[in-house]
Amino acid sequence: MCVTCGCSSNNNISLTKIDTGERKSIDKYSNKSIDDNSLSQFQNEHINYSQSTKDSENIINLEKKILQKNSSFAEQNRLFFRENNICSLNLVSSPGAGKTTLLTRTINDLKQYIPINVIEGDQETINDAKKIKETGCKVIQINTGAGCHLEALMVQQGYMELNPQPNSILMIENVGNLVCPALFDLGESAKIAILSITEGEDKPLKYPHMFRESKVMLLTKIDLLPYLDFNINQCLEYAKQVNPELDIFQVSSVTGEGLSAWYGWLKNHFVIH
Structure with missing residues (x-):
């Protein structure tokens, strides 16, 4: 649930x-799928409660x-990934940062070395999932409706359908949002923050929680640098200011520049044969 934006008040997942x-x-308040017209008792109780209370302490307790x-679902996911040696990466960014383009390029370049499966998250449409399918890998689309992020149960439902084989990579493309996904543990091996040079160099300062939670920042669309007023050194400084341990790679999904370093990170952290 996102108490701030109230996105829990929908059930169109x-x-x-x-x-x-x-x-x-998907009923995100239970461990099962439901019919389109069903609404769990758990959800009704929490919607009514959050609408009626004016007490900040009660709202905080509800969020907790x-x-x-x-x-609890994230821990189940983490155990499943660990037992099956699955590298699960939670790709997070603002809308339009180039997640899907980068993801398809990564899959095409690495699929001969290791199996890759994808959980694609968007509020609506299956457009991006169709693009992923063209790479030949298995993909499941999760539409969150009014929801602004994926949650651990949704991911669990996704990989149960995908049935990823051991010793593989699971790419989770989250809904375009740099706020709420920082709060929700999916059980992933790592968060990968994707920042486009078209967004402005101060994004890490504006959204510090996401960049602090991430292990990697991929600075995308660097092929556009000659055409933009973007201070790349300032951006890198801001990112390191927020998270000194952040690994940063400057990449272009179009030209391929910098991708070998990104793939090297994957190889060094998760075995790619």
């Missing part, structure tokens, strides 16, 4: 199998309960 077109709803529930 769905999972689509791109291969078959089969679509079903939801985050705790998410954390």
Whole structure:
């Protein structure tokens, strides 16, 4: 639940199998899928409670309960990934930063070395999942409706459908948002923050929680540097100011510049044969 934006008040969360077109709803307040017109008792209680209370302490307690529930699913995911030696990467960025383009390039370049599966998160449409499918890898689309982030249960539902094989990579492309995804642990091996040079060099300072939680920052679209007023050194300084341990790679999904360093990071942290 996101108490700040209230995105928990919708239940239009769905999972689509791109291969078959089969679509079903997900009840993020239980450990099962539900029919489109169903609404769990748990969700009703929390929606009513959050709408009626004016007490900040109660709101904070409600947020803690939801985050705790998410954390329990995240721990289940983490155990599954660990037992099966699955490298799970949570790709986060603002809308339009180039996540999908970078993801398809990465898959095409690495799929001969290691199996890659994808959970694609968007509020609506299966457009990006279709692009991912063209690479030949398995992909599941999760649409969050009014929701602004993926949660651990949604990811669990996704990989249960994908059934990823051991010793593989699971790429989780989160909803375009640098705020709420920083709060929600998915059980991933690492968060990968993707920042485009078209967004401005001070993004790490504006959204410090996300960059602090990430292990890697991919600075994308560097092929556009000659055409933009972007201070790349200032951007790198801001990012390191927020997170001194952050690994940063400057890349172009179009020209391929810098991608070998990104792939090297993957190889060094997670075995790629």
